[in-house]
Amino acid sequence: MxxxxxxxxxxxxxxxxxxxxxxxxxxLEIAHPWSQELPPNAPTVAAYFVIHNQGKTADRxxxxxxxxAGEAQLHEHVMQNDMMKMQHVPSVxxxxxxxxxxxxxxxxxxxxxxKDRSLLTDGKRFPxxxxxxxxxxxxxxxxxxxxxxxxMPAHAHTP
Numbered sequence: 001m002x003x004x005x006x007x008x009x010x011x012x013x014x015x016x017x018x019x020x021x022x023x024x025x026x027x028l029e030i031a032h033p034w035s036q037e038l039p040p041n042a043p044t045v046a047a048y049f050v051i052h053n054q055g056k057t058a059d060r061x062x063x064x065x066x067x068x069a070g071e072a073q074l075h076e077h078v079m080q081n082d083m084m085k086m087q088h089v090p091s092v093x094x095x096x097x098x099x100x101x102x103x104x105x106x107x108x109x110x111x112x113x114x115k116d117r118s119l120l121t122d123g124k125r126f127p128x129x130x131x132x133x134x135x136x137x138x139x140x141x142x143x144x145x146x147x148x149x150x151x152m153p154a155h156a157h158t159p
């Protein structure tokens with residue numbers, strides 16, 4: 001009987017961890033916040049996630065902050081004159097019934113003036129707060145990984 005319990009627990013454990021890395025505030029769900037491990041001398045790092053809006057009205061991500069950086073900016077990659085450029089954006093609209101993917105070469109949260117590099121290695125986590133216009137604030141844990149998580153695009157295009 002004990003062996004069956006251990007097998008069942010082992011099978012359910014990954015599901016527990018998968019659900020633990022999703023966050024909800026109001027009608028918004030934030031899925032798998034992550035950041036890619038970078039070399040120790042990298043001046044900045046980016047955070048990525050997917051925001052699902054289950055509601056009937058749009059919301060807007062206004063800003064983000066984290067204790068590991070002096071500044072967190074919302075950025076997007078855009079094509080200008082046949083060249084991909086990164087630019088700061090004041091906010092990001094999350095459409096009603098839709099989703100926005102923050103991923104490499106798309107929207108992302110750029111963390112500047114890094115304070116605590118010890119949390120930027122594979123397997124570590126750091127806290128980040130996302131500030132929404134309607135839903136309010138949601139605190140998430142960003143997992144640092146060597147590569148994009150399974151099921152998360154390594155590159156995404158923004159509308």
